[in-house]
Amino acid sequence: MKRILVAIKRVVDYNVRIRVKPDGTGVVTDGVKMSINPFDEIALEEALRLKEKGLAEEVIVVTIGPSDCQQQLRTGLAMGADRAIHVQTDAIIEPLVAARVLHKLAEKEQVMLAILGKQAIDDDASQTGQILAALWGRPQATFASRVEIEGGTATVTREVDAGLETLNVDLPAVITTDLRLNEPRYVKLPDIMKAKKKPLDILDLASLGVEALQQVQMVKFEPPAQRSRGVMVKDAQELFAALQKKGLV
């Protein structure tokens, strides 16, 4: 069966104004809206479109994290994923560990593609997809803005600093998504009901033979240096004068 594995992470919603806890141990998450990482929604949308085009037969969503993450898996199922895997753990999961889990699952499920977000908007690491590709010994096409599957290969347009780069890679492969790849669909109410009946398997790290290794200690969180409000000018003339005074024009 042609399967696509999509990794989705539960993160603080991108609209939330992030506040660092006064004691510096993290950011405030109590009572804060949580969502699927926006890049992962795009990853899932891409997988669903490939399935709808007949290029894949099954879409599996997977997340690694505490029990609350099942909400996001259910949302993924409501969007259209066929089944979900929850690798349940309360440990801090670094990209290397997430990639080890995804590697195990990619092999177990014999997937043709693993699609991940290009970065999780909480840790902003932008690592997991690339590490997965390394462990798996397979191609990576990161920061994708266009994906075409044909004859056992994927041709992927990537958003790079210079412009757009195109790679052609053999399948199976890892793709990570950029924002312009697609616009994710909205979940409809009946789909939420239907999603409740879709399979959701719960595994743990030990059953996959992965250790919750933590190599990076987060010693202290601080808010960024604040820029303060400057001066207002009233027209282009004053703006020009202000720039001139600073030697900027």
Add this chain to the structure above:
Amino acid sequence: MSKILIIAEHDGSRLNQATAKCVTCAAAVAGAEITVAVFAADSAAVAAQAAQLAGVARVLRVDHPANAQPVAATLAPQLAALANGYTHVFGPSTTFGKDLMPRVAGLLGAPQLSDIMAVESATRFRRPMYAGNAIVTVEVAAGTQLVATVRTASFEAAGSGGNAPVEAAAVQVELPTHTRFVSVSAARSDRPDLQTAARVVSGGRALGSAENFQILYSLADRMAAAVGASRAAVDAGYAANDMQVGQTGKIISPELYLCFGISGAIQHLTGIKDARTIVAVNKDSEAPIFEIADIGLVGDLFQIAPELERLIAAAK
């Protein structure tokens, strides 16, 4: 002692300034010995430039036809093999480094720190999380080999005046054939490069069309500035993707950031926090961009941008 290996970013003939910034970051690790590795089809020219960077102890050349294009799957096993004996492996947090370095970390089984913005010791660094809304001090155990990307906007480029020896390095690894470079479409322009420009003029959704962006190109040319854009402007097709500034675009640190019709979403502000002076023109006096702008002007960009251009022209 720290031995730091930095991978050079280049276009085949010129060393990218991001490399010089990695050197400055590496030099902030006390007592570090810095080696720069240049992978290319023919790396002579780039290696010579790297050898001139102040603070570099040695340059390693790895010439191979497969290195003509910067493909992560091809470069990673070579860099991982070369990394043996180094305490740290650094690359820039450009799309080149972001693509490559985690693959290297994966091959080495080493932890990676993304976007280092400050060095506290050989094992302790600071990096942004949550789109720059939290600055986190992170630490790895002594003796752990560490891979990292360097947030280029946080470091000055290392100066020239160095004269490091250049050596050819032999790397015996099998290169994969599963990944083929097809093409890159670099929109070449005569304008300064967005990532290194001293001045940047940028525009948002308010520009309304690609044609209207001409107003900003014209002003930018008058100021010798690069041109940037918000995500909304890029998504709408008014500007090319390589012009996007922000969390998922380019992180820049120009002397002057002059933006028109950009509201100031946190994801955009992440990209400009290190700008020396931020100037915002927006018709909405409540726009969040004014909370961080050094100079703000409430008004219509279609009137103000051309007028500013005329004033600059008249003063010359």
